[in-house]
Structures are given as structure tokens and as C-alpha cells.
Amino acid sequence: MKRLIDALASKIAVKLKEANPEETASVEVMKFALFGIIHNTLTFATALIVGLCLGQLLETLIAAFSFMILRFVSGGYHFKTPLSCLLFSSFVFVTIPFIPVNDLWFWVINSLTLLLVLIFAPSNIREHIRISEKFFPLFKVISVILVVVSLLLHNPIVTLAFFIQAITLITFRKEVSAS
Structure with a gap:
């Protein structure tokens, strides 16, 4: 799947460069961006098609959008292959739309999500985003605000999507001694 997306992104990038060589970024830069766009579009489309078949299109859309918006600012674990992702x-x-959440669990899950975001966000973001590290504290603040807003929305789908995304923030780094 990676090769397929890579080939498509490469073809589009070359065509864009040929169409406007002066005002476009390098083919490699466009290819990198297009790879992400194509991959995310395929993931989103796959989920929505399955959600539609299961009669949960709107709920699946809310889950996907919630997960992705928090992931954009908080980062998280990346699978080794696009297909796994x-x-x-x-x-x-x-x-997510099929998981019931009562009031007690709503508060427990949101509290855990807030704690995970406060401790770990942003996580594993350096290699996957082209923004200066000076903005990383802002990403944490935005992540916290999103979780607080989810409390106000009182929507179990948003709550679960944010929680699962927050779990991907957890990193277990093995310290290597310099001696």
C-alpha cells in the first residue's frame, strides 16, 4: 500500500511541478505532503464507508474528526506501515459509536484523557510535522482546551475518540547511559 500511495503522490507532484514550475515547492516536498493527504483520505473514506454500511455514518464521522483534530495538535504513536495505520x-x-458510556465513565474517561494530554502531549511529533519546536507548548495548550471542550459537549463519541488518541501519546523510552 505504501508503494501505491507513494507512486500516486509522486505522479501528482511531478504533474503539479510541470504545470507550474516557478510557484510550486520541490517535487519531494509536494510528494511528502501528498502522501499524507492521500493516506488520510483513504483512512477516512474507509471508515466512512464501513460506518455507512453499519448505519453509523454520522457517528463514525464524529469519531474520526474528533480523533484526527486532537491527533493533529497532540501527536502520538505511528505505525510502521500505512496499511497498519x-x-x-x-x-x-x-x-467507537458502538461503545456505551454512562455518566460515571464519561467523567473517568475524560479525566484520564486530560491527565494523559497534560503529561504526554505533544508526543512523537518532531519527525512528523514541519513546525518549529517553539510551538510545542502551544500544541499542549490546544490539546488541553480540546479535551475541556469535550467535557462541555458531553458527547460519548468525542470522549472515546479523544481517550483513544490520548493513549497513543504514551511513550516508553529506554534511557541509554552515556558511560
Whole structure:
């Protein structure tokens, strides 16, 4: 799947460069951006098609959008292959609407989500985003604000999507001694 997306992104980038060589970024830069756009579009489309088939289109859309918006500012774990990411993400987006959340669990899950975001966000973001590290504290603030807003929305789908995304923030780094 990676090769397929890579080939498509490369073809589009070359065509864009040929169409406007002066005002476009390098082919490599456009290819990198297009790869992400194509991959995210495929993931989103897969989840929405399955959600539609299961009669949960709107709920799946809310789950996917919630997960992705928090992920954009908080970062998180990245699978080794695009296919693994697509399958996991689609599964999560489609499954969330079927998980019941009572009032007690709503507060517990939101509290845990807030704690995870406060401790770990942004996580694993350096290699995946082209923004200066001076903005990383702002990403944490935005992540916290999103979780607080989810409390106000009192929507179990948003709550679960944010929680699962917050779990991907957890990193276990092995310290290597310099001696």
C-alpha cells in the first residue's frame, strides 16, 4: 500500500511541478505532503464507508474528526506501515459509536484523557510535522482546551475518540547511559 500511495503522490507532484514550475515547492516536498493527504483520505473514506454500511455514518464521522483534530495538535504513536495505520484507525472510528458510556465513565474517561494530554502531549511529533519546536507548548495548550471542550459537549463519541488518541501519546523510552 505504501508503494501505491507513494507512486500516486509522486505522479501528482511531478504533474503539479510541470504545470507550474516557478510557484510550486520541490517535487519531494509536494510528494511528502501528498502522501499524507492521500493516506488520510483513504483512512477516512474507509471508515466512512464501513460506518455507512453499519448505519453509523454520522457517528463514525464524529469519531474520526474528533480523533484526527486532537491527533493533529497532540501527536502520538505511528505505525510502521500505512496499511497498519489505515486498518487500526478505521477500526477505531467505526467501533467507537458502538461503545456505551454512562455518566460515571464519561467523567473517568475524560479525566484520564486530560491527565494523559497534560503529561504526554505533544508526543512523537518532531519527525512528523514541519513546525518549529517553539510551538510545542502551544500544541499542549490546544490539546488541553480540546479535551475541556469535550467535557462541555458531553458527547460519548468525542470522549472515546479523544481517550483513544490520548493513549497513543504514551511513550516508553529506554534511557541509554552515556558511560
